[in-house]
Amino acid sequence: MLLYSRFQWMEKLIRQVQVSAVGLMVLALLLGGGAAILDRIFPPNLARYHDLARVVVDRHGMPLRYYLSRDESFRLPVLSTGVDSGYLEMLVAYEDKRFYEHPGVDVLALLRASGQILGSGRVVSGASTLTMQAARLLEPRPRTLANKLVEMARALQLERHYSKEEILSLYLTLAPFGGNVEGVEAGAQVLLGRPPRNLTPTEAALLVALPQSPTRLRPDRHPLAARAARDKVLTRVAEPLEIEAGHLTRLLAEDLPRGRSEQPFIAPLLAERMQRGHPDKKLIKTTLDGALQQGLEQLVRRSASDLGPAVSISVLVVENASREVRAYIGSADFRAEESQGQVDMVSAVRSPGSTLKPLIYGLAFERGLAHPASRVNDAPRPFGAYMPKNFQDRYYGEVDLTEALRKSLNVPAVLLLERLGPVNFVERLRRNKISMDFPDDSQPALPVALGGVGMQLEDLVRLYAAMADDGVVRPLVFGPEDLQGNKETQEDSPLLKPGVRAQIRQILLGVDRPVFAASGKAKNVAYKTGTSYGFRDAWALGFNDTYSVGVWIGRPDGTPNPGHYGYKTAAPLMFEVFDALPENPGGKPRAKLVTVSLEDPDLPPGLQYIDRPLAERGERSRPGPRILFPLSGAEIPLDLVERGIPLQAEGGSRPYRWIINGRPYQTEQVQGFSTAPRLMPDGLGFTEITLVDALGRKSTSQVRFVKEAASVLKRSAPTL
Structure with missing residues (x-):
């Protein structure tokens, strides 16, 4: 019995131990299950780990600019x-x-x-x-x-x-x-x-x-x-x-670093543009050359310091073959308030001045409307109500189109655009994804030739890079993602044919280098300058066999910058930029320069002289026009003027055009003295009267309106 009782006790103990073990196992399972449930309900929160600062880097991985995380x-x-x-x-x-x-x-x-x-x-x-x-x-x-x-x-x-x-x-x-x-x-x-x-x-x-x-x-x-x-x-x-x-x-014994290093702030406006365009990327790659960018930023800051505190500068450098942007300077100083340094002038819409003239000439050559050897009369002439004038009112008479483009003469450019049709010209550029802005949705007109349109430096550089390369107007490449868009245009037709591109390049290579430009290593640079109305924008755009460079100088608020124009202000800086560029990056083969003849002694009659009918060409042997009244130097009393002064002339080729103090005088063209146009004086002082005949020849008379005239003048003056 005793032995049996002991076995009973041991059996109870074993059962209790078994129950306890099962309980512990159940508890462990419950705890483990609870932990698994909690783990699923409350997973690790990695939001701060993924909320990172963003960095924009150059083509070699060098940081250009950092942007803080969402929690700053x-x-x-x-x-x-x-x-x-x-x-x-x-x-x-x-x-x-x-x-x-x-x-x-x-x-x-x-x-x-x-x-x-x-x-x-x-x-x-x-x-x-x-x-x-x-x-x-x-x-x-x-x-x-x-x-x-x-x-x-x-x-x-x-x-x-x-x-x-x-x-x-x-x-x-x-x-x-x-x-x-x-x-x-x-x-x-x-x-x-x-x-x-x-x-x-x-x-x-x-x-x-x-x-x-x-x-x-x-x-x-x-x-x-x-x-x-x-x-x-x-x-x-x-x-x-x-x-x-x-x-x-x-x-x-070693010392500690005491200060804090400044973080890179290179190409800030491009970095801003890139981070806005890629909001979900932490590492944003660009095609910039960081070292080149830094050097050009220093060059631009030095240049801007000589131009006044309100003046800004933008520079864009593109490698022709790839259209990759190597330097992007949107303003002279990002932190400058007076020059509005945070305004990106690479993408700002401004008047391009004369920088579209090479395209106008090229399309006229391509369509057989003109030839580099075609002659034109550079003289004041109206195009309806539009009267273009040359820079500083200087005219050269009869010139060929090669000289006209090199001297950036306005009348020949407007004449060619009239032949092309301004709407056709603008639509041709728009089909190549070039943005052109017109006020109040107005239709393109002849002033487009001289800057009467809004454009971006970025698009102008695209056009010049196309002229420098294969003629196809491709998007610029700012980062690896843009390469796809570049490839999609490989099959697009060129804006200008190879022969015409060679002609335009040959002409622009002959433009004189500014005497005040620093002499350097830049060779074979074909370039064109431009100045918008009122000296608001100074431009220089050029290309060689490797790069295209665009320079804009002006005030971002659009106010005039008197005394500064493309040839004087922007072109010297453009040549300094070319001097700073590596001659042959990456050992790539250079583009071959094609030399073409700009002369053609066998031009058909219709291309020999493009701005007047054949029947009028013999009239050049006739004497030019002459103003008969009023004679130059005359003093005319205002009290004798009642119905205006009759404008009388003879000679030359009619119809006549009268220009008073540099402005076209809107009168009907007449043939005789009896119905001659009459001029009403604006007041006392000198008035310059210019007569221009149909061939562009002119005669000038300067008179002075006074309160009282000398007695001899009163006696001899006709009744007015």
């Missing part, structure tokens, strides 16, 4: 493989020496820290692992015991989802380095002026120490505290990293 932090992505290995070893040795062994929470460190608190009544050393710190950086919370437990749970959760290298990347990206600077990549950029790829031991120690108290340990504000923290790291890791005593002494 300078936080750059960091992978553990992209950081100096010595820094990683030092970080783990100092912060979490069992990082690669524990599951996110270091139980031994917790027991040690708890014992120190019980023994001394204060915190002697922390027990936070790098995983726990990463959890706290992902979701910052006040330092309380409850939040510490949450961090521990989150650390276990991170270890369940991510590898040690990924967790390390979380910490490296979010660790604070003072102010809004977060992550070791940004910290190294600000403190050391370079990425954390190859660090000295003292640099690595400083970067390890700073996240402990980034505000209190900033080297630029608290150098003594920062040095003490750095030395503490070096001393503690010396043994595990086997740093010899002598070497440690030398390291402790």
Whole structure:
């Protein structure tokens, strides 16, 4: 019986143990299931890790400009493989020496820290692992015991989802380095002026120490505290990293970096344009050459300093074969308020002045309406109500079209555009995706030839790059994404045929280089200048076998800039830009220059002289026009003028055109004196009267209106 009772007792005990074990298993399963449910309901929040600063880089990866994250932090992505290995070893040795062994929470460190608190009544050393710190950086919370437990749970959760290298990347990206600077990549950029790829031991120690108290340990504000923290790291890791005593002494004697490095601010307006165009990208690549960009920005700032505080400059450099933009300067100084430096003049709409003339000539040549050897009379003439004038009112008489384009004469350009049709010309450019703006949706008219249209520097450079290359007007390439759009135009028909492009290039190569342009290495530059009405815009656009360059100078607010025009102001800077360009980037084969003849002694009669009928050509042997009344030098009293002064002339080829003080005088053309037009004077003073006949020949008379005339004049003056 006794033996039976003992067996009964043992059986009960076994059943109790079994029940307890089952209970523990059930509890473990419940806890595990609960943890899995919580893990699914509350996954790790990586929003801060993915909210990174954005960077725009040049074609070689050099940073041009950084943009802060959405929470206004300078936080750059960091992978553990992209950081100096010595820094990683030092970080783990100092912060979490069992990082690669524990599951996110270091139980031994917790027991040690708890014992120190019980023994001394204060915190002697922390027990936070790098995983726990990463959890706290992902979701910052006040330092309380409850939040510490949450961090521990989150650390276990991170270890369940991510590898040690990924967790390390979380910490490296979010660790604070003072102010809004977060992550070791940004910290190294600000403190050391370079990425954390190859660090000295003292640099690595400083970067390890700073996240402990980034505000209190900033080297630029608290150098003594920062040095003490750095030395503490070096001393503690010396043994595990086997740093010899002598070497440690030398390291402790090294100085700290005191200042903060300025972040790059290169091509700010292009960077702004690129980041707006790629809002979801963190790394935005461009085709710029960063070193070239920096050099040209300095050149532009020097040039702008001589032009006045309200004047800005924009420059665009494009490689012809690829249409890739190598330099983009939207303004002379981004931070200048008086010159509105934040206005991007590369994309601003301005009057192009005479820069479209090469296209007008080229299309006229291509359609057989003219030839470079065709002759034209450069003289004042009306086109309906429109009366174009040459720069400084200087006319050259009979010239060929080669000379007319080189001298940028206005009347021949307007004449050719009249033959082409301004609407046809503008539509031809628009079909090539060139934007042209007209006020109030008005129709294109003859003033287009002289800048009566709104255009962008960007589009003008596209046109000149097409003339320099294969004639196809392709989009400019600002980044890798634009290459596809460039390829889509490969099969487009050229704007101008090869022979015509060669003619235009030959003509523009013959334009005199400004005498005030610095002599340099730039050779074989074909270029055209332009000046808009009222000296508001000064332009120079040119190309050689490798590059096309556009320069604009003016005031962004559109006010005049007297005394500055394309040939004087923009062209010298354009040649300095060409001088700064590498001669043959990447060893690419140069484009072959095609030489063509601009003379043709066998032109058909219709192309020999393009601005008058054949029947009128013999009239050039006849005497020119002569003003009979009023005679030059006469003084005419206003009290004798009642119905105006009759304008009388003889000779030349009719019909006549009268120009009073440089403005066309709107009268009906007459044949005799009896019905001669009459001029009503504006008031006292001198009046210049110019007579122009149908062949462009002219006669001038200057008279003076006075209150009282000399008696001899009164006696001899006819009744007016």
